[in-house]
Amino acid sequence: MEKEKLWTKDFISITAINFFLMLTFYLLMVTISVFAAEQFGANESNAGLASSIFVIGALFGRVFGGKLINTIGRKKILLLGIFIMILSSIIYFIPGNLSLLMANRVLHGxxxxxxxxxxxxxxxxxxPNSRKGEGIGYFALSMTLATAIGPFIGIYILDHFQFNAIFVFCIICIAVSLVLSILIKVQEIQLTEEQLNEMKGFKLSNFIERKSVPITLVATVTAFCYSGVLSFLTFYAKENHVTEAAGFFFVVYAAAVLITRPFTGRQFDLKGPNFVMYPAIIGLLFALFILSQSDTGLVLLIAGAFLGFGYATYMSSSQAVAISSAPAHRVGLATSTFFILTDIGLGVGPFIQGLFVPFVGYSGLYMILGVCAILCLPLHHFLYGKNAPKGNE
Structure with missing residues (x-):
């Protein structure tokens, strides 16, 4: 039987849109704290808040978008979000103070x-339904590439140009996304009267897709583990005198994703989610335990490779499962549910983990996170794995 076509114009366009939006996110995450410190004299705490407060805005945006995406329209919601991002990028040029910057970061988020x-x-x-795992995997790859490229571009611009060049670059990226969004064809879902009535009010079910929660809870734990790498890798590398290798950590991470994604995506669809999700969890726990022993650059980079296979594969696979679990008219809610909970895992992780660092050190922290990853194996089994479909083979 001939495979259904995946690489359509609309799939390529929406993946490119996601890449450019994610690129601006990661670029600003690593540079805006420096902007806050140098432009407004912010201390380390406030400079860090200028970077992370973005996530609070994003959480509210996901709740708003998930609830109204089918009533307002998917394309209109996309264009609304992009217009807000363009407005926010322009506001960065307005002379102001730290409070304005914080408020704008929330708006941007x-x-x-x-x-x-x-x-x-x-x-x-x-x-196509028969290629859901493969397609979501490639779509998620756009975020992975942005994770590696965004910080690199941000730091390069910061070293060679003025801050305004960063904001100009962001506007260009978002403008490209706007053009692609206007051209893309989106088939809107026509809700029945019963479905419209179901979506009214402020019930929890109007903000969270219940069927997507079990797999998303496991993904949230993996995001919690990953947040420790994002937040403390630089400090750990300095402590172990492997800062040069740390600069290539996420490059190796991205390379591992690029190499493994074609295989894992296809196997997800052919042999079922469990075929790739259990090994992905094992890859994540290997990465964290190897990272805890990274006293040389080579060991650090090996940990990065395992992390690229483990964490990135599990996240894209769990996103595909979360979306597939929901009825067609609630896919928007399933998407927002997935990102709301995983963003919470990424957001609260550094705060909670930071409380342990003075007592166990960074090496001890990664050992603890490795144990958390081990717990994901039974958690995945009982919340999803034991009833997972077998695939299309």
Missing amino acids: FGFGVAGTATGTIVAQVI
């Missing part, structure tokens, strides 16, 4: 959350 919910919903619509 809100637009990002709205647009991100739309891209995640639209891509689920344009991917």
